[in-house]
Amino acid sequence: MGAECGEDLAIENAMSPTPVDRLRAWREAGGVAGPRRNPIEKLSDNPTSLRAAVTAMCFDCVGQDADPAWQWRVGNCECSTCPLHAVRPHQNQVGRRAPAVVTDGE
Numbered sequence: 001m002g003a004e005c006g007e008d009l010a011i012e013n014a015m016s017p018t019p020v021d022r023l024r025a026w027r028e029a030g031g032v033a034g035p036r037r038n039p040i041e042k043l044s045d046n047p048t049s050l051r052a053a054v055t056a057m058c059f060d061c062v063g064q065d066a067d068p069a070w071q072w073r074v075g076n077c078e079c080s081t082c083p084l085h086a087v088r089p090h091q092n093q094v095g096r097r098a099p100a101v102v103t104d105g106e
C-alpha cells in the first residue's frame with residue numbers, strides 16, 4: 001500500500017520543531033544570540049537564493065556597513081536605472097525619516 005500524496009510531507013512537518021519549540025530550546029540554551037552576520041555572510045549559507053543574492057548585492061553597493069543604517073540607504077536608493085531597484089530589500093524604509101546617524105543631526 002503506497003503512501004498518499006503529501007503523507008511524507010505531513011509526517012516530516014509533524015516531526016519538525018515549531019517556532020515555539022525552537023524559541024523554547026533557544027531560551028533553555030541560555031538565550032544568547034549568535035554574532036550578527038551581514039548579508040554577504042548569510043548568502044554563503046544559501047548561495048542559490050535570489051533574495052539573499054539581491055540583498056547581498058545592495059548591501060555591497062551602499063558600501064556594506066562602512067556607514068550606519070545600510071538598510072535605510074538601500075530602501076531609499078534612488079538609482080531607478082539599476083536592474084535590482086524594483087526588487088531591492090528594505091523598501092518599507094521609503095519615505096521614513098533618515099536615522100539620525102545618516103543625517104548627522106542635520
Ligand code: SF4
Binds near residue numbers: 061073077079
Ligand atoms: S537597487 Fe540601489 S542599492 Fe541595490 S544594487 Fe541597485 S543601485 Fe545598489
